[in-house]
Amino acid sequence: MEWNLKEIDTYAKKWIREAGDHIRASFSKTLNVTSKSNPNDLVTDLDKATEQFFIKKIKETYPDHKIIGEEGYGDNVTDLTGTVWIIDPIDGTMNFVHQQRNFAISIGIYFDGEGLIGLIYDVVHDELYHCIKGNGVYLNEKPIPKLTEAKISEAIIALNATWVAPNKRIDHQLLLPLVKDVRGTRSYGSAAMEMVYVATGRIDAYITPRLAPWDIAAGIIMIKELGGKATNLRGEEVDILKQNSLFAAKPGLHGYILRNYLKDGKW
Numbered sequence: 481m482e483w484n485l486k487e488i489d490t491y492a493k494k495w496i497r498e499a500g501d502h503i504r505a506s507f508s509k510t511l512n513v514t515s516k517s518n519p520n521d522l523v524t525d526l527d528k529a530t531e532q533f534f535i536k537k538i539k540e541t542y543p544d545h546k547i548i549g550e551e552g553y554g555d556n557v558t559d560l561t562g563t564v565w566i567i568d569p570i571d572g573t574m575n576f577v578h579q580q581r582n583f584a585i586s587i588g589i590y591f592d593g594e595g596l597i598g599l600i601y602d603v604v605h606d607e608l609y610h611c612i613k614g615n616g617v618y619l620n621e622k623p624i625p626k627l628t629e630a631k632i633s634e635a636i637i638a639l640n641a642t643w644v645a646p647n648k649r650i651d652h653q654l655l656l657p658l659v660k661d662v663r664g665t666r667s668y669g670s671a672a673m674e675m676v677y678v679a680t681g682r683i684d685a686y687i688t689p690r691l692a693p694w695d696i697a698a699g700i701i702m703i704k705e706l707g708g709k710a711t712n713l714r715g716e717e718v719d720i721l722k723q724n725s726l727f728a729a730k731p732g733l734h735g736y737i738l739r740n741y742l743k744d745g746k747w
């Protein structure tokens with residue numbers, strides 16, 4: 481199949497900016513907030529409307545493309561053949577509701593399983609991070625430099641405090657040595673933003689035991705494009721169709737942390 485990457489990319493950029501305009505315009509209106517799996521798992525009408533907006537545009541323009549969306553309006557996708565859009569309409573919904581900042585729209589586009597286009601839009605700052613594989617990563621059309629190596633003692637890592645307190649998923653003691661040895665930890669509450677911060681070198685690594693395909697589909701493409709590494713916590717390639725753990729980091733540092741801090745964990 482011949483894919484017109486440039487054309488798909490141009491549409492994706494146009495639609496993501498349109499969706500962002502709509503979200504910014506919503507700040508003056510009252511949000512309808514409900515919860516999903518638990519009282520802290522929030523969703524708003526805007527998460528749903530934004531996902532539906534993308535689906536309408538994609539289906540009108542590319543009826544044979546498949547769509548995976550967090551809010552469930554996409555297709556029931558079981559494999560990655562053909563063109564698959566993986567969409568998180570608002571990543572960081574809790575931030576969106578409480579702060580009206582620190583959230584993003586994330587879109588990864590996969591072609592026969594290979595991630596070739598990634599877009600992450602920081603709506604509030606009007607900053608569009610964008611990548612076509614092999615062509616570099618851009619912030620509003622300005623190229624982002626390749627990642628350089630970093631030392632653990634000077635590293636800032638993104639890690640949610642959830643994972644160093646007793647929790648249902650991992651032994652909370654496992655990450656404590658790493659937390660002690662790095663320069664600092666941060667938690668931004670949006671996986672897509674945290675991945676962009678790794679891609680741009682603002683932080684050195686991001687670790688989380690629990691993410692869904694739409695949280696990481698775009699960010700993984702950008703981090704790899706700039707020479708960083710993004711795997712699961714065991715150091716294996718992530719299966720983009722499944723729930724994953726994620727460990728993204730600068731080159732060098734990724735291997736160092738895996739060998740010295742993660743290799744014995746039961747992730």
Ligand code: 2AM
Nearest residue numbers: 570571572573574669670671690691692
């Ligand atoms: P969301 O806002 O799109 O739901 C918060 O730490 C980050 O984790 C956000 O990127 C959030 O995405 C994501 N997240 C929240 N609940 C999750 C869950 N149950 N599984 C995977 N990711 C989740």
Ligand code: CA
Nearest residue numbers: 521522550573
């Ligand atoms: Ca959610």
Ligand code: CA
Nearest residue numbers: 568571572695
């Ligand atoms: Ca998300």
Ligand code: CA
Nearest residue numbers: 550568570571
């Ligand atoms: Ca979301």
